[in-house]
Each structure stands twice: as structure tokens, then as C-alpha cells.
Amino acid sequence: MSEIVSVEAVTRSFPLNHDKTRNLVSALNHATLRVQAGEFLAISGPSGSGKTTLLNLIGCIDKPTSGRILIDGVDTSRLSPSALTKLRREKIGFVFQTFNLIPVFTAAENVEYPLLIQGVSSRERRERVAEALAEVGLSARANHRPDLLSGGERQRVAVARAIVHRPALVLADEPTANLDTHNATQLIDLMHGLNQRLGLTFLFSTHDARLLEHTERIVRLCDGTIQSDSLTNPHIEFNPNQGGTHGQVLAASLS
Amino acid sequence: MGKFLLLAFRNVFRNRRRTIMTLLMVGGGVTGLLLSGGFFAFMVDGLREHTIKEGLGHLQIFTAEHFRRDEVRVLDTGIENWQQVAATIQAGPHIRGVAPRIEFYGMVSNGSKSSVFVGSAVDPAAESSLGFTPRLSSGTDLSPKPSGEVEAIIGSGLAKSMNVKVGDGLTILAVTSDGALNGVDVQIAGIVKTGYDEMDARYLRVTLASAQRLLQSDRVTNLVVGLDSTANTDAAAAALAPRLQGLPQQMVLKKWIDLATYYLQVRNMFFGIFLFLGVIVFFMVLMASVNTLLMAMFERTREIGTMLAMGTPRLWIVALFILEATLTGCLGAIAGVLSGNLLGSIINASGLHMPPPPGLTVPIDFHVLHIPALMIASSFIVVFSLALASIFPAIRASRLQIAEALAHV
Numbered sequence: 209m210s211e212i213v214s215v216e217a218v219t220r221s222f223p224l225n226h227d228k229t230r231n232l233v234s235a236l237n238h239a240t241l242r243v244q245a246g247e248f249l250a251i252s253g254p255s256g257s258g259k260t261t262l263l264n265l266i267g268c269i270d271k272p273t274s275g276r277i278l279i280d281g282v283d284t285s286r287l288s289p290s291a292l293t294k295l296r297r298e299k300i301g302f303v304f305q306t307f308n309l310i311p312v313f314t315a316a317e318n319v320e321y322p323l324l325i326q327g328v329s330s331r332e333r334r335e336r337v338a339e340a341l342a343e344v345g346l347s348a349r350a351n352h353r354p355d356l357l358s359g360g361e362r363q364r365v366a367v368a369r370a371i372v373h374r375p376a377l378v379l380a381d382e383p384t385a386n387l388d389t390h391n392a393t394q395l396i397d398l399m400h401g402l403n404q405r406l407g408l409t410f411l412f413s414t415h416d417a418r419l420l421e422h423t424e425r426i427v428r429l430c431d432g433t434i435q436s437d438s439l440t441n442p443h444i445e446f447n448p449n450q451g452g453t454h455g456q457v458l459a460a461s462l463s
Numbered sequence: 464m465g466k467f468l469l470l471a472f473r474n475v476f477r478n479r480r481r482t483i484m485t486l487l488m489v490g491g492g493v494t495g496l497l498l499s500g501g502f503f504a505f506m507v508d509g510l511r512e513h514t515i516k517e518g519l520g521h522l523q524i525f526t527a528e529h530f531r532r533d534e535v536r537v538l539d540t541g542i543e544n545w546q547q548v549a550a551t552i553q554a555g556p557h558i559r560g561v562a563p564r565i566e567f568y569g570m571v572s573n574g575s576k577s578s579v580f581v582g583s584a585v586d587p588a589a590e591s592s593l594g595f596t597p598r599l600s601s602g603t604d605l606s607p608k609p610s611g612e613v614e615a616i617i618g619s620g621l622a623k624s625m626n627v628k629v630g631d632g633l634t635i636l637a638v639t640s641d642g643a644l645n646g647v648d649v650q651i652a653g654i655v656k657t658g659y660d661e662m663d664a665r666y667l668r669v670t671l672a673s674a675q676r677l678l679q680s681d682r683v684t685n686l687v688v689g690l691d692s693t694a695n696t697d698a699a700a701a702a703l704a705p706r707l708q709g710l711p712q713q714m715v716l717k718k719w720i721d722l723a724t725y726y727l728q729v730r731n732m733f734f735g736i737f738l739f740l741g742v743i744v745f746f747m748v749l750m751a752s753v754n755t756l757l758m759a760m761f762e763r764t765r766e767i768g769t770m771l772a773m774g775t776p777r778l779w780i781v782a783l784f785i786l787e788a789t790l791t792g793c794l795g796a797i798a799g800v801l802s803g804n805l806l807g808s809i810i811n812a813s814g815l816h817m818p819p820p821p822g823l824t825v826p827i828d829f830h831v832l833h834i835p836a837l838m839i840a841s842s843f844i845v846v847f848s849l850a851l852a853s854i855f856p857a858i859r860a861s862r863l864q865i866a867e868a869l870a871h872v
Contacts, residue, residue: 269772269865290776297774304869308769312473317466324466325775369773 211281212376212409213243213266218275220261220432235261237432238275243411245376248403250420251413253429259413260381262429266411267300267379268292280376297325301370303380303412307362309354315365316341316350322373340372341365343406344398360391367398371408380412384419396422467779471786475794478762481755486795488751489845492744493799494806496841499740501807501831503733507726508832511693511719514726517657518583518595519719520562520687521696522703524548527713529685537567537640541682548710549686555703557695562589563683565674569637571617571667573625580621580635580667584674593689597668598825602629602653605670613673615649618666622654629654635667639679647677658825693719741841745848752852756788760856767860768868777861784860788853789846796842803838807831 217238224231236258243249251259264270265277268284276285280299284292301322302308309318319340323333341347344364354362363383370378380399384392396419403410412419420426420440428436476482515521528540542548542563549561565584570577588607590596597604597616605614615633617625627633629651636646649669657663675681690699696718707714720727760767767780815829 264866264869267772269869293771293774293776295774296772300774302769302772304769306765308765308869310470310766310770312470312477317469320466321770322773325773325779 210245211242212245212247212279213241213411214278215239215241215262215266216276216278218262218265218272218277220258220265220270221273235432236265236272239429239432239434241427241434241437243377243409245409246403246407247425248400248410248423249412249425249427250423251411251427251429252415252420253413253435254415256431257429258432259415259429261432263379263381263411263413266377267302268296297322298373299376301373301375301378303363303366303370303378303383305382305385307354307359307366307386309362309365309369311354314351314353315346315357315361315368318354318365319368319372322369326373328373336372337368340368343371343402344368358391359387360394363387363391363395364398367395367402371402371406374406375408377409377411380410382413382416384414384416389418392416392418467783468786471783471790474783474787475790478759481759482791485752485755485791486798489748489792489795489849490798490802492748492845493796493841494803496737496741496744496844497800497803497837498807498810498831500737500837500841501803501834502829503737504832504834504837505830506827507730507733509827509830510726510729511723513658514723515693515719516594518564518585518590518687519722520593520595521690521693521719522688522700523717523719523722524552524686524688524707525684525715525717527715530715536642537638537678538565538680538682538684539640541565541680541684542686542712542714543682544711545683545686548707548712548714551706551710552686552688552703555699555706557690557692557699557702559689559691560589560593562586562593562595562687562689563671564685564687565671565678565682566684567637567674567678569635569677571621571625572634572636573627573631574634576625578621578624579665580617581662581665582635582637582667582669582674584669584671586671593687595687595689597653597655598657599653600656602651605652605668607670612650613647613669614652615673616653616655616666616668617651618663619654619656620660620664621666622651624664627651635669635677637677639677640682641679643679645677645679647673649673656825696720741844744841745844748845748848749852752788752791752849753855756784756853756856757859759787760784760860763860764863764868764871767863768865768871771863771865772869780861781854781857784857785850785853788849788857792846792849793842795849796845799845800838800842803841804833807833 217240218236219234219238220236221232221234224233239262251262253259265272276283279295287295316337319337320333323336341350344367346361346364349357349361384395387395399410400422402408414420423440425439427434526540526542534540545563549563552558552561563586567582569580569582571580587605600619605616625633631651632648634646634648636644639645655666657666690696700716700718703716707716810829810831817827817829819826
């Protein structure tokens with residue numbers, strides 16, 4: 209088992225009223241978290257607890273005020289902006305609450321985009337897009353634009369886009385927040401299935417109890433502080449490809 | 464690259480109403496430039512041909528002495544044995560004909576009143592063969608072989624001043640090549656309107672033979688050469704230059720452009736006006752586009768944030784915005800070229816006229832030329848303007864903070 213994410217005493221403060229020297233509000237306080245490859249981990253907590261801030265920091269789209277974050281063993285605080293862009297491009301997949309698909313692209317073209325910016329050949333792109341769309345059950349909707357897809361379908365396209373380049377880590381910020389119960393359940397099953405079948409590491413924020421029921425490890429945040437980091441069923445095999453139990457995962461994560 | 468271009472192309476049509484407004488603005492600018500530039504070009508071309516056909520010709524041959532010093536006596540710097548020189552020229556390529564001229568001046572009198580005239584002596588047959596026909600308001604051109612009275616054509620202003628009409632007589636006086644004063648009675652064959660009031664008040668035209676008799680000289684001031692086309696001026700001049708080398712008198716060849724001072728002034732003025740219009744269109748498109756592109760950028764903040772989050776290089780975002788603006792500019796230019804040519808054709812078919820400008824007495828056709836170089840230049844102006852306008856929004860978009868952009872509502 210390899211450690212894919214390591215958050216070490218990370219604090220993120222924001223200035224109030226654009227005053228950068230005084231009146232800082234702290235969104236995350238000395239958070240420490242370790243995630244092993246192949247985990248299916250939920251970050252839970254009420255609104256304003258710091259879930260999105262933590263995901264943004266892990267996703268290298270924001271910088272910590274103090275502390276450091278390692279992705280796949282690389283200290284992101286030492287990376288240049290272009291190296292961070294490359295790291296995001298190659299190692300991280302994003303799923304957003306509001307889907308954030310490119311509206312002028314079809315479902316297939318949206319899924320193709322991460323491969324496009326990686327410079328993958330068109331033939332390989334075609335194959336991998338078809339494969340990713342098949343994974344999320346949207347092969348038949350490949351040529352539809354987002355405005356012709358339902359909310360659930362859009363989010364599945366977003367998931368396909370996040371996994372098409374086989375990233376080391378998939379970050380999902382409130383992926384079910386804009387979905388009805390049926391679509392939310394389908395999405396949870398889909399993400400969990402991808403985690404199980406492909407061994408992809410999923411890290412997502414949610415306060416959706418339906419999603420938490422399917423999650424083996426839950427990190428609870430409150431007012432920017434990690435309140436708990438627990439396993440719901442420590443004896444379940446979490447990754448058939450890599451072996452180990454959740455108990456072992458948590459032990460490794462907290463060590 | 465293809466997908467990137469496709470993304471830019473689809474983004475252009477994302478907000479159709481705004482795109483149509485932009486295309487109207489850009490297309491309108493190109494249309495305006497094509498119509499104004501096409502009309503200016505018509506005016507300038509018309510003035511060029513008018514200048515050439517009014518008697519300037521495409522080439523003129525003088526003695527070198529003509530430019531070295533002022534004449535001490537009439538025609539003492541003129542071309543002697545001009546028939547031989549004319550025959551030499553006539554054998555050159557693109558030559559339609561050669562017309563000898565004498566430029567002279569003197570006094571004209573109706574018996575009770577005298578005035579100064581500026582005379583031009585011509586060979587009517589040679590002039591006619593080159594299409595150099597005077598713009599007569601009444602009467603006829605000079606006869607190639609007059610019988611009896613010496614004929615003259617005078618300007619309408621001079622006719623009014625002398626109180627004469629076609630068929631009346633006048634006396635013209637000039638200094639001969641010997642320095643003596645000589646006079647001859649002429650009969651008014653025609654009255655001409657040159658288009659220039661100042662010229663009409665002084666103009667007098669007689670046959671070459673009449674002028675040579677008056678001036679007591681067989682020389683001519685110059686030889687005017689007419690070509691098959693104005694476009695062949697340079698080629699004909701290059702071919703004639705060596706032919707003029709071995710003649711007894713040293714000759715100088717002048718192209719029409721060297722002698723058409725007024726044409727050059729008008730052309731430069733129109734070019735200046737067109738340049739000014741181009742600058743206005745450039746800044747109009749630039750300012751309006753910056754605003755439009757900034758609006759588009761703000762609307763797409765979250766999308767740009769998403770693209771950046773997924774690892775899109777920031778330079779790609781800059782390139783995408785510039786590409787979109789360039790595509791919009793190209794589409795606007797195409798629309799402008801189409802509408803400009805269509806409107807130009809409609810204007811040309813309508814037969815509109817402009818009132819005579821200051822100094823001219825005849826109305827001008829309102830005609831628009833379709834000039835490919837103008838279409839390319841106008842298109843380039845708007846495309847460049849839009850591309851330039853997109854740089855600021857593009858850089859702003861590329862510098863968005865990703866987390867903030869993703870939270871943008």
C-alpha cells in the first residue's frame with residue numbers, strides 16, 4: 209500500500225474584507241490526514257466546516273497558509289505553478305458539485321478533454337473515452353451536449369471525465385448535492401464500483417447521509433478542525449487489487 | 464489542435480445574440496471601409512484617367528534643356544525636327560500615338576477689350592486619335608485641315624470675358640521666336656469647359672500649324688505619348704528610354720505621375736482620409752470588443768476555473784480567447800466584405816451622382832470600386848483589432864485564482 213495523500217498540519221486562513229494582514233478567518237486548522245492508494249474516503253461536516261477548502265488544498269488549486277501537502281510523495285509546496293498544473297493534469301481527477309462540464313462540448317468531448325491537454329493521440333483518446341463512457345453507462349449519450357442530459361447523466365459524464373486518464377486520485381466536492389435520491393444513489397454506486405473495480409482512490413466531501421452509508425472511512429470536520437477519522441466497517445476488504453483491510457488502512461493512515 | 468479550434472469556434476456561437484451584435488459591428492466597420500475606400504479609389508482612378516485623357520498623356524518627351532533653364536526666347540528649348548523623334552517613339556511597344564504640343568501664352572483681344580491667355584497648340588488629328596478631346600460646351604473641335612480662317616477653341620470664362628460666341632472673331636498676340644510681336648485673327652470654333660474655373664478664364668487652343676505661324680518657329684514644346692493602357696506606363700517608359708539616347712538633342716522622358724501634381728495631392732488627401740477612417744474603425748472595434756470579451760470572460764469564470772483545475776496550461780486559456788476573437792474577426796470580416804460588395808454593387812447600379820466639388824463644374828458619379836487589396840486590408844484591420852482586444856480579457860482569464868473561479872456564481 210502506498211500513501212497517495214499526506215496532509216501535514218495544514219492551516220488555511222483567508223483575509224476578511226480584503227485586508228491581507230489583519231482579521232484573518234481560519235477555514236482549516238492544523239489538519240493532518242493520510243490517504244492510502246485505493247481508499248474510498250468521505251470528508252463530512254456541516255456547511256462552512258472546511259470540506260471544500262481541504263479538497264481544494266489537496267487538489268493543488270489552493271495553497272495552505274502553513275503546513276504542507278504531499279501528493280504521491282511529492283511536496284506540492286515546493287512545486288512551481290507549471291509543475292502543479294502538470295501534477296493536476298496527470299494525477300488528479302475532479303468532480304464538481306455543479307458538474308462544470310464544458311457546455312459547447314458533447315459528453316464524449318468533455319470526457320476527452322483531460323486526454324487532449326495531456327497530448328494523448330486521437331486514436332487512443334477515442335478508445336479511452338469510449339471505455340470511460342461505458343464505465344459510467346453513458347455510451348449511448350456520447351454525442352449529446354450537457355444541456356440535453358439529465359443532472360444524473362451530467363454528473364456521470366463528470367465522473368467519466370475525472371477517471372478517463374486514470375488519475376492517482378479522484379476528488380469530488382459534494383458530488384450528490386445537486387442530484388435527487390435516485391440519481392445520487394446511482395452515482396454513489398458508480399463511484400464505489402469504480403473504486404472497487406479499478407482501484408481508483410476517491411476522496412469526496414459530502415454531508416449526504418446516503419453517501420456516507422456506502423463509505424468505509426469518514427473524516428469529520430467541524431469549524432476547520434478534523435473532529436474524527438473513523439472506519440464504518442474496518443473488516444471489509446476495501447481494494448481487491450491491493451489487498452488489506454480497512455483496519456490496516458486506518459492504521460497506516462494514522463501512523 | 465483540431466478540438467481546440469472546434470472549442471473556440473463553438474464558443475464564438477455560444478451567445479448568439481452577442482455574437483451577432485459583434486459581427487454587425489465588425490462587418491459594419493469593414494463595409495464602411497470598403498464603401499469609402501472603394502469610392503475614394505474610384506475618385507482617384509477617375510481623376511488619373513481624366514488627367515491623362517485631358518491631355519497629359521501617359522508619357523511626355525521634352526528636351527533636357529527645357530528643365531535646365533528658362534526660355535530666353537519662345538521655343539528655344541523646344542524639340543526641333545520633332546517628326547523624327549515622334550517616329551522613333553511611335554515604333555516603341557504599347558504606343559497608341561504621339562501628339563506634338565506647343566505651350567505658349569499671349570494676349571487676346573476682341574477690339575475693345577484685351578486679356579491674357581494660356582495657349583495650347585495641338586495637332587487635332589493626333590489628339591483625336593489618342594482620345595484627347597476637349598470638353599466642349601458649344602461649337603466643334605478644331606478641324607485637322609482648316610480652310611480659310613484660323614480656328615480657336617477658348618475657355619467658357621474667357622468667352623464670357625471677351626463677350627464672344629462660336630463663330631465670332633478674336634485677335635491673338637504673342638512674342639515670336641525672334642522676339643518680335645506677332646498677331647493673328649482667329650475664329651471661335653468651340654467653347655470648352657475644362658472643369659476648372661481658373662483654366663476656363665484663360666484657355667485658348669489652336670492648331671499646331673497656326674501656333675507655329677504665330678510664333679515663327681517649327682519647334683514644339685513637347686511630345687505627348689498615349690499608351691494602350693495606363694498600367695503599361697512603366698514598361699513603355701523603360702522601352703523608350705534607350706530609343707531616345709541617340710537623337711541630336713538630349714531628351715528627357717517624363718511619366719504622367721511625374722507631371723500630375725494635382726492628382727498626387729488629391730490622392731494623398733484621400734489616402735489620409737481613408738487612413739483616418741481606418742484608425743477610427745480600428746479603435747471602435749477595439750473598444751467595443753474589449754467590453755464584450757470581458758463580459759464573456761466573466762460569464763465563463765467557473766468554466767475557465769474548471770479547465771485550469773483539470774491542468775489546462777494558462778497559455779492555452781490565453782490562446783483560446785485570442786483564437787475566439789480572431790475567429791469572430793474573420794467571420795465579421797467575411798460578413799463585411801460580402802455586405803460591402805453587395806452595397807457597392809447596389810450603389811453602382813443606382814446611378815447616383817455627387818455634386819461638383821470646389822473648382823470643378825461637372826457632377827461626379829457615385830461609384831464604388833471593388834478592390835481586393837482593400838478587402839484584405841480592411842479585414843486585417845478588424846481581425847487584428849479584435850485579436851488585440853482579446854489580449855487583456857485573455858490574460859485576466861488565465862490569471863484567475865482557480866478556487867475563486869470555481870466558487871464564482
